[in-house]
Amino acid sequence: LANPSLPDDILKEAVPGNIRKAEHFLAVLKRLVRFLDGRLETENVENEMPVSFVASIHSQAGIDQRMLRFCYDRLHSLLLTLEITDTDEFMHIQTICDFATLIGTYSRGFSIIIEPYDDRMPEVRDPVIQLSCHDASLAIQPVFDRFQTVVITSGTLSPIDLYPRLLNFNPVISRSFTMSLTRDCICPMVLTRGSDQLPVSTKFDMRSDPGVVRNYGRLLLEMASSVPDGIVCFFVSYSYMDGIVNSWNEMGILQVISLTSTLF
Template sequence: MMTSTSLTESKPLKFAYSRLSSLLRTLEVTNLDEFYALTDVADFVTLLSTYSEGIARFAIIMEPNGSSIPGASDPVIQLACLDSSLAIAPLFKRFGSVVITSGTLSPIHLYPKLLQFEPRVSESFHMSTFRPCILPLVITKGSDQKEVSTRFNDRGDMGVMRNYGAILVDIC
């Protein structure tokens, strides 16, 4: 695919990042910040060429106006991984045992196929919120009207933590 659309062989590009790193070390470049954009491009083409054979594993997303400021031009190119097995493969290689747990991994038989592994043990536990020991509570805003969220990016937000603490104190 890469060869037919760009008329570039993918094999030489597989080593772009390592060759650039080697060149910068050989030349004893001390200010690597000046080469940040170039190393990003080399890393980008190395990833694309390494996984260019067979099915599409990456998508290139181009935003011509990625800026949040109206009228400002700030184009953005993103490389999105479409194959989750590429991300987890290094974990399977490094560790002898990997435990994957989640409340949302369903259907459970789909994940070994998607992540390309053979499970030794696969268990699914039926959970129900209709038990007397569980009291579901849906909260969208705290007492200060700030949004309360469990998103990963909001974990360090002091306002979110303060609202969760106040909610726990009120319930208990």
């Protein structure tokens, strides 16, 4: 399922002759890597559609759309020919080939975002090229193609008739059930201050404050010491989760929690 979703007519098409030989294909990859490296030399965030991005690759690197489309297939064939079993060493070039195949296949539904700095450390230059998919039907299509029966269920699929249109499929059976609870299992509580009476908040300008991180860690530790089952800890973003978990690890909070309860 991690492979690019390619239409059947492309899969049946022959690999272009100008990348059929290994040395020619490697030369194309070198030009593509140089192009991507040059695009990272920017000081501003850029957002570009696949059509214009592919046109830039063609004009500056001499690689057309059809060659990009077959990068994934040609690299896969080359690795098989060389009988390479440990593909982890080639993970980076595989990512580039997947990227090239997707932008060469789809003219809509994706956008290429180039960010010169990471929001977590804006003072350190760390350029990234991200291929963002805006069409959920493209991501779910390999699942529908590989399995005869697909069950989609969630407590947040509302309105239920919206998702077949978003995912571009016709449901055979569609049901919505009301939720009934035998007991009050949710008890929301708004916390504005920690045990040391310092304010706590996940606001962007406060979330990295050491006092906020410490107080949230203490709160989790106190909850883990009294909750008999597991605890689900929600973070406002993945980047915030990485930062606060690292801080908790340095403070020794995670070690204490692991001995007190089970954290999911």
